[in-house]
Amino acid sequence: MTTLANANANANATVDRDRAEVEHFYARQMTLLDSGEADAWAATFTEDGSFAPPSLPEPVRGRAALAEGARKAFAALAAEGDTHRHWVGMVAVRPGEDGSLVAESYVQVVAVRAGAGPRLHLMCTCTDVFVRQEGELLVRERVVTRDDRR
Amino acid sequence: MTTLANANANANATVDRDRAEVEHFYARQMTLLDSGEADAWAATFTEDGSFAPPSLPEPVRGRAALAEGARKAFAALAAEGDTHRHWVGMVAVRPGEDGSLVAESYVQVVAVRAGAGPRLHLMCTCTDVFVRQEGELLVRERVVTRDDRR
């Protein structure tokens, strides 16, 4: 390999490592959301973290508001006997501004009603800006779009 | 970073490496299952490995019984012209007791009938306890739950 190729390979190795960490982050974060652990889920965002879901005109901002939204959504599903599973895949990462990390992914939301079969409910894309605080990744900004509303 | 954060980052790197190995394990293991390679699939469990599927009152225990179950299930599907694809995602790992590794994941089972379209058949969660023997990960205990029977 040329020196340039070596440099590329090293840069690739770093970004692959970041990607692995982001994937692990998503597995934990989505499990918290789907299990109704709203406060723990909100703590995976920065204190002032924002989440722009496709269903709202304005982003939700800050851990308290994020937790409140997750709690209400989970309670509404539980009242119907429904479980939602957020399934993140096709994760690509790249360096962002100010040392942040940008992750783009596809997200399936699978809905399951107790006693009935599962259903592919939504197909979305997700763009997250991650920052690292005390060694841990946190979401500073999340934007989700629905493919059926493109 | 503080020293504590460095220690966290190192621990994270180890667990991310374990997670990568577990993901690779699942890709191979599920392909064996879906291809009807029942003995090779059973060999991905420990000799006394157990598998508690949602459809049975008691766990299946030991490679011979595991292989027999997989063989029967595959034959029943083949007789109908069906293929099942086990798709594992959202994998999170953590250290277990006695040096084991615990992996929690979501699992989609997609069913495809020859000549017809695919269908999301089941949405499950899977908890595996892995041990390492001669450098290779093996499942010592697997518990699977169906979201529609929660």
Place this chain on the structure above:
Amino acid sequence: MTTLANANANANATVDRDRAEVEHFYARQMTLLDSGEADAWAATFTEDGSFAPPSLPEPVRGRAALAEGARKAFAALAAEGDTHRHWVGMVAVRPGEDGSLVAESYVQVVAVRAGAGPRLHLMCTCTDVFVRQEGELLVRERVVTRDDRR
């Protein structure tokens, strides 16, 4: 661990690293395809790269033909208001001939019509032969099979 087990573990670490890189490759490659960036998508194959899709009697060969095919497919979907999402999972890699890398995976194709819900359109398997050029992975040969036509 025995020396043999150590050697296995090192070989496993290498292959897990390759697998991580392949996964990242797929995330970027499929996003290009699904976004209609046909030329950039074709550039992820070698100059003479081939793609044998389930819908054609002969493989498509070479970047120009690959780009043309992707462009037409995207335009046909867009004319109907449809988005396709190619979702690769269960990726297993192994060394191939001549220093190549072989990756086998499952692929879901999710179709979304504007204003309607998503639909699991196709369940496929994909076998790719990768080569490395100037440090970057490129697909030299891709074979895709549909589970409903097995």
